[in-house]
Amino acid sequence: MKPFLLCLFVFISGGNLSAQNSIKGKVIIEKFVAPSLQGNHAGEDPMRRLTIYLPPGYEASKQRYPVIYFLHGGMEMGGDSIVMAWWRFHELMDAAIQNGRIKPMILVLPNSDAKLGSGFYTNSTLTGNWADYIAKDVVAYIDKRYRTIAGRHSRGLSGQSMGGHGALKIGMLYPDVFTAVYALSPGNLGWGGDFSLEMSAFKHMDSYRNQYSEAEIMGDLIKRNDFTKFYTKAMANLARAYSPDEAGKTFLSAKMPVSYSGDRMMVDEETKRKWEANFPINMIESHLAGLKSLTALKLDWGRNEEIKNVPIASLQFSKKLEANQVKHFAEEYIGGHVSHIGGFEGRIYTEMLPFFDTYLTVESKE
Structure with a gap:
């Protein structure tokens, strides 16, 4: 099944995700000019959209919150607002907070769509500095405008597909910005399967x-x-x-x-x-100090993954981390590229959110 059809299936058949609580958070959409994308040679728009979830009680409180940054997939995998709707992130966050699965947190989905589909969260002399856009521009904008705990120990980075690729890459490049990284079905970590020179x-x-x-x-x-x-x-x-x-x-x-x-x-x-040189699997040795400084690192992938590169390269990535004594979690589960990710039985709710609840702090350690 093609990626978009899979995502559409998830959207339609995600089950009854009506919020289990009466106290709901708020979803806000903002736009800002990203300095790291300005002046690029490909004509990519530096005006970027952010889809932001604020936890219940945010507006009435003076509390500061940890932040989860979630990177969306590329090409037909959807942008920030689409992913928020597909997986009904706001309802999952509401339920997780009310049920005590996680502490109240802010969730930020930055838009990273490019003209042809994606910049692969990579700094490019042609299309702009997409890694810097996330780690520098988006984080600075959110810290300035919202009541965040502005330190690495209260920032988590996650993503799915191309976004999982980006989470691992940016986590290696910017361990001083993020403390915990979780990659779901990360794509193109290295050669393997249906991603090869012979494709x-x-x-x-x-x-x-x-x-x-x-x-x-x-x-x-x-x-x-x-x-x-x-x-x-x-x-x-x-x-x-x-x-x-x-x-x-x-x-x-x-x-x-x-x-x-x-x-x-x-x-x-x-x-x-x-x-x-740009494949995350080949960046491990040159970024060992940063990887080992992370509080936690996890990647997972579906046993029935439609994109054959994902399970092969993910396992290779995990083995290379292990060989270099980088503590991390790696898990194969029964699912596909986007199935078993959304919903109350999906990986976001059962694994990713509790992961960040465990490894993000609710007070500044900086």
Whole structure:
């Protein structure tokens, strides 16, 4: 089943998630200009939307709160407000707080949609600094405007799919900003399964380039809900994040690690090295001190995952953490890429929220 259809299924069949309490939190949508995305060469909009959940009693109290930052998936996986609605985050937060599953917390979903789908939460000389946008711009904006406990020990970072990828990457890059990281079904952590140099998306991109103008291809890839090009679009986004050509002299202003001459595959070793340097699995050794400074780290994935790379690379990631003596939790559960994540029996409610309740502090330790 394709990613969007899976998400639609979750939205329709998520069960009766009517809030189990009469005291509800509040959802606010704000917009702000992200300095880390200003002046990018790809024309990405630095005006960013934030979907924010404030816990019950926020407006009447003077209390300061821990914050969970949740990063959404890319391409057709949905943005901030869509993810809030799909998984009914506000109802899960309301119920978890009232039932004592978690202490009152603020939840922030930053919008990270890019023109072709996503920036993969990676700093790019072409599309902008998407890791800095989360760790610097969003955190600073929330701390300034809301009553947060403004310290790393009260900030958690999570995400699903591309957002899980981003949570692990940004957690490694900014351990001084976040103390606990939880990645759900993280995508593209490294090569494996249906994410490889031999994948058909690279050949499709080559044939695409030979038949159409760049403007036509950009327009086609920007279209949403065309799943025949899901992986092709993903490779285009990865190239613009990992191996950009901000001068715009190459196709899509980025270099691909693989090209074709007829049926003959040719690997660009320099570009391949750039991609692999950006894979979270290959960042572990160079960020060991930061990883070991985290209060807690967890990743999980579904046994019936539709994107074959996810369970393979997630297990490899966990084994590499273990080999480097990085304490963490890793778990396979019965589920797919988005199934068993939302709802009162899903991973967000049963695992992620209690995880942050355990590992985020309710008073400043800085």
